[in-house]
Amino acid sequence: MKQKLALDYLETYNIKVAPLWENYFRVKIKESKKIGVYASDLLTRFTKMAVLGKKVRGALMVLGYQIAEGRNMTSIYEASLFIELMHTGLLIHDDIMDNSDFRRGLPSLHKQYYPSHLGKSMAINAGDIAFYLSWEKLMTSDFPKDKLTLAGKIYSEYLLKVIYGQILDISKINVEHESEKVILNMLRYKTAEYTGVFPLLIGAILGGMKDLEKIDKLKKYGVSLGWAFQIQDDILGLYGNEEKTGKPVGSDLKEGKRTLFTYYVLKHGNAKQKEYILSILGNKKISKDDITKAQELLKEVGAYEYVVNLGRSYVKEGKEAIRAITSDKKLQNILRSLIKYIMERTR
């Protein structure tokens, strides 16, 4: 029942922004038709992908705004499109780097063209367009200019962190020789701060939050929420119910995705355990039995316990920050419900 508040909040957000998206893309696609059919075709493909997101980040931005006691709800809903534009752009670039075949139930953007090089080029352009559309959306939104300028600075700061995290990720750093801090930093930059802190903070800044103590607590909550999001993603990727998650159990292993689980084994496992994990990581031919064996091994080594405990400690930390963020009981309850939902969701 406690998750209901969170689910309602996310659903209401999605309902509110649906017509805004429709209108936004109608105008943009019309504009791009003046340039030529190639531009409008790419933008149409981008649109189809952008609107399919869960839009958690946009909802968090609105929540940050409400926490800061912002009153211009029409404008914050409109401005929140910026964050999904940017996110979709990042995913499109990520999919090229990770060589992913699917995204949000569609072929990845770079797989929608033939030959392969044209697809990658189009997807690079689509991501670049998304970044600029996103900037434009934020900077032309209906908020005082000093707030927009500050929001713009935060935008650059957090996006740089995401991309730095991505660099660490694709560099396939040798985890055995890296400190736990470097590994956690990578995941923190790539997902936790960006998913949790960034949207809440941008919303709060546009809503006029200035109290540094509050901002600090909001960041603390956001990091915890972001970690919970990442950790539950990793858990579902390995132990989730296929029918609910919509992707085969173990697909993270097959795709060679490096999660907290694999990092833990490579860091703390014995030689044989490490060898086994390395042999199935990124191996598209592994069987169901291999995956079951990996699931068991991860529990044996203590990786599962480590990840679950890490998640729990973040949820605890996040909850502790809530009272200092807002005195509004309703918003406090939504914040509590959200972090619980994010950590317990089954899909």
Add this chain to the structure above:
Amino acid sequence: MKQKLALDYLETYNIKVAPLWENYFRVKIKESKKIGVYASDLLTRFTKMAVLGKKVRGALMVLGYQIAEGRNMTSIYEASLFIELMHTGLLIHDDIMDNSDFRRGLPSLHKQYYPSHLGKSMAINAGDIAFYLSWEKLMTSDFPKDKLTLAGKIYSEYLLKVIYGQILDISKINVEHESEKVILNMLRYKTAEYTGVFPLLIGAILGGMKDLEKIDKLKKYGVSLGWAFQIQDDILGLYGNEEKTGKPVGSDLKEGKRTLFTYYVLKHGNAKQKEYILSILGNKKISKDDITKAQELLKEVGAYEYVVNLGRSYVKEGKEAIRAITSDKKLQNILRSLIKYIMERTR
């Protein structure tokens, strides 16, 4: 002699910004070291490439500022780094799409890594970082917030045009079936507006230019300058002196680069001429004789005359706009000298 004013202006700009670049990257690389050696390594490679540019766009931004009677020279020099950051980012992404081996005398960024997929991924990230560093540089520069917000809108608008132009370019549109307008639009978006109008306009906006008539004339001059730049680039690529341009004559043909010359032949040549041009376009094995034959063919068909005349008419149009842009004789002379230099340069 008339080119001297332009050359001096560009050189002075380069001398002024050299220490600013040094300081900027020292701070940024130091920051990135906190993230990890992979991030700072990429940023170091990016830096090496960024500082090697001719920096024409940065100089034009300062000129636009002076035309608008801006007085804060320290801040405009500092802010002008933004445009070279962005430009380098675009070039890095372009080089992936065009599969270029070299840039500014260095291996293209994506060729600096092994294997190829890692290189492309790193270069995608480097470009993305550049876009956000560029935004950050502009938005944190020392100008009133309303001017920065307006500059930010213009930034998005022009960058979108560049990327749309790039989409048209990589789509390898079938020129025989496209109107001249579509082709000219592509080149206009991809180069002319971005190289000529965008930097002058951003500078003028930051300098406080508000007179719409003046802005209109500045844009007219900028488009002409941008076209002159593009046209002379194309001419040098085909008929230039190798020792001065630093690249082999005909390399545009070998790389399959589609210029005004090739568009003209494909649009107006007879079947045999088209066939010949298509047979050498993008063919890395063509000989010196093939290139000589192509040079002659382009003159025969009238492509050379067309391109040179187009360049001349743009220079004329650009010059006519100058008086309405500024009454300052010194700046008028620099504007005149610049467009002349851009069109007559031998490298």
